[in-house]
Amino acid sequence: MARPDKAAAVAELVDSFQESTGAVLTEYRGLTVKQLQDLRSSLGENAHYAVVKNTLTQIAAKEAGVAGFDDLLTGPTAIAFINGDVVEAAKGLRDFAKANPALVIKGGYLDGRTVDVSEISKIADLESREVLLAKLAGGMLASLSQAAALFQAPLAQTARVAAALQQKAEQDPSILQGGAGEPAAVAEEPVAEESTSTETPADDEAAASTEA
Template structure:
């Protein structure tokens, strides 16, 4: 190849490396032109597949700031340049290699990070971007339906909920600030009531009359007898 042609080929490959978010290096030894055409179709619309010369590809990779592909650049080489979802291209390569074992996936890059052939196979086992987006849309739709069901609740039920919330907020204003409510205070045991002091005006009970037969009773009877004797003598 003439030097100007080589320079143009290197520049083109370097541009492909820069523009691609993923690249996969393969060995296509034994594939026919028809099979190569079939392989290009299996990669999807966001990937291209080009047969390359190893020497020029090494130079182009270095110009693009890539230094991890040199180990794969031996034998008949072809590169899949992916500009979009890499899962679709990885699935195409995996499925084609199953039907055509002469295709060998060597390794590649994904967003600048090196990928081994095993990692590319694992990438092919993932769901495509379209499938993931569809699942995400389904999940969001289900969430919206739940929200619609909530807003479509009967007005009477909504009114009861609002009234209950209002009463709870009146009892605990912290709820309005987004909190879970102020914890209820722990009730303290009532202190023992002090014994009431005896009233100063309380009337003391009158002393009981001495019982008959006691010394006090006998003294009273003696005094009464003496008084009666004095009166008789007088």
């Protein structure tokens, strides 16, 4: 490879390291071109899979500040640069390796540190971001449904009371006047009869003296 081509290849690898959330190194010896295409398709948008030269990758890793790759860069090497969900990419690589034993996962670099095969396997066993979000959304919906039920319960009770009152009022309109049936007649207190006589006490005395 000419020097300018090497520089361009290293620069591209440096960008891949810096822009990705992680990288998983694999040995692809024995995989057909069709199988490599299937692997790239299975990873989808979560990662892009690139066959690399070990010497150039060592240079690019150092320039990108990625350490601990030297021991993994042996034999034919290809790297899955993870762009999306790390868990989903790890699952894709693991499942493809199970179906195609020629793909060997050697290790990787995640969260600023190197990880071995066992750690990648543990990551693959985790639930993906989509699943976790779905569970979170389901939990939120359940909480909202419970909250809605709590809000609706008093309203339903109020509606039942209102319906009962309406039915009662239709049967007995006086209930709307504050009674529970025909209002009882108000008992009137007896009023003392007023004298219709216009005579005064003085007139009474005069009349008595005349009779005498």
